[in-house]
Amino acid sequence: MSDVRRLPYMPLQIERLRKSKAWLRCKREPHLAFYLMNLWMRAWHELPAGSIESDEDVLADAAMCDPDGWAAVRDDxxxxxxxxxxxxxxxxxxxLAAEAATKLRGNSNRTVAAREALEAKRSQSSEATVTVSVTETVTGDEGKEREGKSSEPGGSGGEPPPAHDAEHDSWPSDPVERLWTEGVHLMRCMGVADREARSNIGRWTSDTGGSRPDDILAAIRRARDAGTRDPIPLVGRTLNPLNGHRHGNRDRQPSRADLRTAALADAFGVGDDEGLPTEDPVDRRSHHGAANGGLVHLGRPLRLAGSG
Structure with a gap:
């Protein structure tokens, strides 16, 4: 049983129709063509397709013929x-309906197969994503434990060397690409969500006066080496002095004093509310003293051992 009710159209084989005896009769009596076409179209959307109920009133209505005149044209x-x-x-x-129904079934089967293949691909992709996330989380935690152990003070009393990722050699060589791959990876290993990591890296790139990508990546590595669970503030404190952000000079290159000030700020946990330089002129003078070997804390310079 053919069912083509979903098709809003039916095929018209022009040459076949023009050469048929039915169309020859329509040439002589054109009004018959109107009734023929109406019957064909009605039968196309019936079930089974190509059939009409054997009732004279139904037939006359399907042909859109006046019931009083149906008997005169019925035989033709x-x-x-x-x-x-x-x-x-x-x-x-x-x-024609059987051919169309076969094509409909073929299209439906192809659609089902394509949908199943797409669902299978999505399922595999989701499983792979979960596996990668779990692996990165586990390996990231293990890496932090190893870094924590390596940073314990030894017999020499010196500062431990920074940790080295064995996978660094596989990162892209382009500084920008490396920042957005290794940097995001390190941030995720420190417990930062992927979206938050990318947002902050973009903010650091613009807010710090266009720091070089390797400067930002070095700050992220420093936070990783410190074993912090909240790397965003630490990276921000490290980057701001490097670009002169706190005293209005966004084009100045970082000096050793700047690097030392940022390191001391990280070590003492000093923030903006605890004496780091601001835009106040008095604070700028204090910062000048800090840049020459000291750290401003509560308005007083703290001198480093061995500094001038």
Whole structure:
């Protein structure tokens, strides 16, 4: 049983129709073509396709013929229709409907197969993403434990060397690409969500006066080496002095005194509210003293051992 009710159209084989005897009769009596076309179109959307109920009123209505005039044209209009099981079937319409139904089933099967393949691909992608996330979390925690052990004071009393990622050699050589790959990876290993890590790296790139990508990446590595669980403030404190952000000079290159000040700020946990330089002129003078070997804390310079 063919069902093409989903198709809003039916095929018209032009040459086949023009050479048919039915169309020859329509040439002589054009009004018959109107009734024929209406019957074919009605049968196309019936079930089974290509058939019409064997009832004179139904047939006249399907042909859109006046019931009073139906009897006069019925024999000419119904040529080519066969009566079976209480319905009239047109051989050409049923043939075209069967072909169309076969194509519909083929298209439906291809759609189902494509949908199943897409779902399988999405499932595999989700599983791979979960596996990578879990692996990065576990290896990141293990790396922090190893770094914590390596930073314990030894017999020499010196500062331990920074940790080295064995995978660094596989990162991109371009500084910008490396920042957005290794930097995001390190931030995620320190417990920062991927979206938050990317947002802060973009902010540091713009807010710090265009720091070089390797400066930002070095600050992220420093936070990683420190074993912090909240790297964003630490990286921010490290980057701001490097670019002169706190005293208005965004083009100045970092000096050793700047680097030393940032390191001391990290070591003492000093923030903006605890004496680091601000835009106040008095604070700028204090910062000048800090840049020459001291750290401003509560308005007083703290001198380093061995500094001038």
């Amino acid at each position: 209009v119904m040529r080519g229709w066969d009566l079976r099981d209480g319905r009239y079937y047109h051989s050409t319409v049923t043939e």
